[in-house]
Amino acid sequence: MRGIFSDGPRTALTAFYWAFLLYLLLPLTLMMAMSFKDASFVAFPIGNWTLDWYGKVMQDKQFLDACLYSVMIAAASMVAATTLGTWIAMLIVAEGIRGRMIIFALACLPAVVPGMISAISLRIFISTIDMPTGTAAIILGHTVHAVPFVVVMALTRLRSMPGNLVDAARDLGADNVVAFFRVTLPYLGPALLGGMIFCVLLSIDDFVRTFFLGGYRPTLPMLIFAKVQGGMSPEINAMATIVLVVTAAVGLYAEYMTRRARTR
């Protein structure tokens, strides 16, 4: 029989894994637990449990408005980023394109530039072109941030596409446009769905860019930030819990859908 000490590295690895899980999940669990606490202080012990905070959140006009605003911005930037990202990916794999590596590098740049730098540069940019801060500017900022992720996902899928599918479509009478919409786009489908949901999550989550580009109407993260500055309360925990559950559900669903589509 192997003792615990005869297999040191493996034991250490397992221990690390559990420690990491604990570190990952404990804060979230605490936050969720506090949202059910029947008292206005965020601290242990939890004497009585309640759903009142959720009731309060659901009646909070500010919260609902911020949610709506965030979703609207997310939807708009998703449409823009998916269109742009798909187009750039198609450009990169197109025949006879020079400097495709440069296009790819440029398209991916926004994903690696620090959020702060990106936010400041976008702010300078919009004031240079006399664009007011607010909805349009936020959408612009979120789109730029999300494009690289769509490009990478679409590219991966495009590269696995048999080269002669488009040839076959052309051969059967499709022009380039018809071939794109009837063959390439459906083939890209699973990757684009994943990319779209990723865009939405990125946008909903974004704070820094929104902070620099936003107007007076707060998005969800901005609202929560403002509320936290007024002191922690279980209401904020309830809000955060709702956001966490919804985004996690959407993310997992997206993962499930892309997997299912890919195995077909």
Add this chain to the structure above:
Amino acid sequence: MEPVVQFDQINKSYGKHVAVDNLNLSIEGGKFVTLLGPSGCGKSTSLRMLGGFETPTSGRILLSGKDVTRVPPNKRNVNIVFQDYALFPHMNVAKNIAFGLELKGLDNQRIHRRVSELLELVQLQDYAHRLPAELSGGQRQRVALMRALAPDPDVLLLDEPLSALDAKLRQQMQIELKAIQEKTGKTFMFVTHDQEEALTMSDTIVVMNKGRIEQMGDPDTLYGRPGSVFVANFIGETNLLRSTVLGVEGDTASLNWNGITITANQGGLTPKPGEHLYVVLRPESIHCSVTEPATGNRIKGKIRQRVFKGNHTSLSVDVGDGTLLNALVHPSDVAQLSGEDIWVGWKAETSTVIPDRQAHN
């Protein structure tokens, strides 16, 4: 009758590499024509030029008399069956087949009727709603064929469509392809490097080598009367005997092969005495026996190797100085050839002479 396809002085080069070199080819309607050759001989390039996926460097391609050299693939009435089928993975079988019909603007009822008719032709009626991923290799092959046939092309192009199938299925599909071609009366232009496929299915075989047509003819002619060393070697197994002409009498030439006098059909050439030629002698034309044959060419030899091939046995016979002849022996004759010493014999008319190209160059 006007040919369906005409390649008129077609050249295609990629930089310095010449893929197709002054190709002139007319194809009659309703025929099963095979472009046969090793990889890189220009057969696939020729097919892709006819499909519209490559533009010739110079020359014209005529389709049913019309110049289509620069017409894009979606505007010419030819369809391709691709090597890996290229079925649309997100469409079911019926939708795949209907694709070309929809783009032709047919109404739904006619599309439906045509699709059912085609599915029936290959007995895939029950698979109409399956996705390509849920089909076997042979079924995918049939769907790809029907999808390409659906829009009723002037010519159906097949780019090595059988190479992904295993040997058994491949033989079955050869017969099926030929049957479909005969039933539909379409012109099929088939590209392959497999001589057996070409011999099995074709009405006409065009043997290509280094971008040029080496020889064109029906399978019998190409096999029985190859026009060059390349064709003789490429199609079937063969013994090539480099010989010097001694004289010609009627159809028969007598030649000197390694000091032995042999006779062969002069094969339409008019050989002059002293000329160097090759005699093509197919292994199945050789008759092996223990006793000396009474007539025809005969040489005494020693069996060096026997390879059992099931329906026949292949013998390597040393006919002196280590020169080997390959012969096929029928199972019923093998038993008597137990010893090493045998006679090989063949009739003059079963062998033919071809020019020694190298000698002229």
